[in-house]
Amino acid sequence: MLKAHFEKKLPSFDLEADISLSNGILALVGPSGAGKTTILQCIAGLQTPSQGEIKINDKAVFSSEQGINVPIRNRRIGYVFQDYALFPHMTVEKNVMYGMPKKDNSPNKVLTVSNVLEMLKIEHLRQRYPNQISGGEKQRVSLARALMTEPELLLLDEPLSALDQDTRKTLQQELLRLQAQWRIPFILVTHDPQEAEMLGDQIIKLDRGKQETIKMSDKFNETLRKIK
Amino acid sequence: MSLMDFSFIPIILSLKVAFAAVIIVTCTSIPLAGLMAKREFLGKDVVESIITLPLVLPPSVIGFMLLFVFGKNGPVGKLLEQWFHTRIVFTLAGAVVAAAVVALPLMYQSVKVAMENVDPNLEKAARTLGAKELRIFFTITLPLAWNGIVAGLVLAFARSLGEFGATLMIAGNIPGKTQTMPLAIYFANESGDTRQASILVIIMTVFSFMVIYGLNRWGKGSQKDRKGGGDHA
Numbered sequence: 001m002l003k004a005h006f007e008k009k010l011p012s013f014d015l016e017a018d019i020s021l022s023n024g025i026l027a028l029v030g031p032s033g034a035g036k037t038t039i040l041q042c043i044a045g046l047q048t049p050s051q052g053e054i055k056i057n058d059k060a061v062f063s064s065e066q067g068i069n070v071p072i073r074n075r076r077i078g079y080v081f082q083d084y085a086l087f088p089h090m091t092v093e094k095n096v097m098y099g100m101p102k103k104d105n106s107p108n109k110v111l112t113v114s115n116v117l118e119m120l121k122i123e124h125l126r127q128r129y130p131n132q133i134s135g136g137e138k139q140r141v142s143l144a145r146a147l148m149t150e151p152e153l154l155l156l157d158e159p160l161s162a163l164d165q166d167t168r169k170t171l172q173q174e175l176l177r178l179q180a181q182w183r184i185p186f187i188l189v190t191h192d193p194q195e196a197e198m199l200g201d202q203i204i205k206l207d208r209g210k211q212e213t214i215k216m217s218d219k220f221n222e223t224l225r226k227i228k
Numbered sequence: 229m230s231l232m233d234f235s236f237i238p239i240i241l242s243l244k245v246a247f248a249a250v251i252i253v254t255c256t257s258i259p260l261a262g263l264m265a266k267r268e269f270l271g272k273d274v275v276e277s278i279i280t281l282p283l284v285l286p287p288s289v290i291g292f293m294l295l296f297v298f299g300k301n302g303p304v305g306k307l308l309e310q311w312f313h314t315r316i317v318f319t320l321a322g323a324v325v326a327a328a329v330v331a332l333p334l335m336y337q338s339v340k341v342a343m344e345n346v347d348p349n350l351e352k353a354a355r356t357l358g359a360k361e362l363r364i365f366f367t368i369t370l371p372l373a374w375n376g377i378v379a380g381l382v383l384a385f386a387r388s389l390g391e392f393g394a395t396l397m398i399a400g401n402i403p404g405k406t407q408t409m410p411l412a413i414y415f416a417n418e419s420g421d422t423r424q425a426s427i428l429v430i431i432m433t434v435f436s437f438m439v440i441y442g443l444n445r446w447g448k449g450s451q452k453d454r455k456g457g458g459d460h461a
Contacts, residue, residue, distance in 0.1 A: 044356055046352055046355070046356070072355045072356055073355060073356075073357075073358040073359060073360065074358075077356065078356070079352075079353070079356040081349055081352075081353055083349065085347070085349040085350055085352070085353035087350060087353075087354075087368060088372070089371050089372060098354065098357050098359070098367075099356075099357025099358050099359070101358070145357065146356075146357075149356075149357055149358055
């Protein structure tokens with residue numbers, strides 16, 4: 001469950017974000033430079049908002065009023081970078097294991113590297129290095145690496161933009177499947193309205209820092225109907 | 229003169245000085261470069277200029293400064309004398325200090341540039357994966373700056389081995405004690421002993437070549453291991 005309401009002053013405009021997401025996929029769509037990535041980075045803690053509040057599962061990770069700014073490493077947020085950001089000097093297996101919580105931190109852990117690699121169909125790439133695998137495979141490794149940290153929220157920054165049409169379609173299905181399986185909220189940044197339409201339970205359009213909701217989640221719509 | 233008259237001591241002294249200086253330079257320049265490449269702080273430009281200064285100053289100026297600092301009445305020299313009853317001037321330790329000071333900026337620059345070139349997204353990714361800064365430095369930044377570190381090692385070693393001016397001023401030219409190869413070559417040549425000078429010149433050239441060649445090969449080989457080698461499958 002994510003609740004974020006914050007502002008960030010940028011050189012050319014002020015970014016305003018108001019996001020509420022309990023489950024499913026929120027697609028953030030808009031042209032380049034609209035502030036999509038900045039929103040993700042503020043939520044993850046890679047950038048600091050000018051003011052506002054960000055809560056994950058009712059726990060504030062940022063609050064300008066209360067002076068809270070939880071370090072990135074303690075936010076339990078998975079982040080998939082646009083260029084995958086795989087560590088080039090480590091094998092796929094080492095990459096995926098990098099963020100694995102230590103046993104004593106989560107004693108009931110059932111998630112193993114093999115589970116995650118299998119789930120993303122990259123088991124056979126274990127010993128390969130990032131420069132030995134294709135773009136689509138890199139994206140799967142990047143997803144596996146983020147999921148291995150057992151995050152409470154997954155942020156994806158244009159994860160499919162560098163891939164060819166076929167790989168892209170396969171991975172779109174894969175993302176829907178993963179979300180249904182993992183049951184944590186995903187925020188997906190894309191500049192492709194069609195992709196947003198296909199993946200987003202909720203869609204927010206962003207232009208020069210101003211947001212406009214163009215699709216509400218079904219749950220939200222249901223609640224609205226009940227109120228009416 | 230037979231080979232028996234030839235003195236190997238300058239070679240041994242030079243190697244001792246160069247290895248000791250490289251260890252000091254490595255231990256200081258890597259954390260220093262990490263700090264300067266990844267952090268912003270007040271007076272950073274001043275610190276940067278001070279580290280790089282020995283690169284542009286004539287060795288005699290550095291020698292003079294070191295004599296001032298480490299001399300009998302210098303701020304550090306006095307403390308060493310009082311606390312440890314030891315001195316650095318006219319000892320092999322002096323030669324090590326001189327070599328380290330002139331070699332530091334070379335290794336520092338090389339490592340810093342390599343660290344700045346490490347994609348910041350990789351460090352950000354490590355942060356989102358829960359890594360602390362020290363772990364990121366040792367597992368991401370340092371291995372990816374490997375080439376720069378090897379290049380820096382080569383430069384620092386070569387510079388330490390060849391240090392002449394500052395060494396002469398702070399360590400003097402005491403045969404068997406502080407007379408390193410470059411000094412031995414200079415003074416042998418001055419006194420007309422061309423044979424001793426030329427043997428040392430050949431040894432120094434061949435040895436320097438071998439070290440640099442070996443380090444370069446090692447750097448390339450280990451980089452290939454780290455990057456996995458091979459082409460995109």
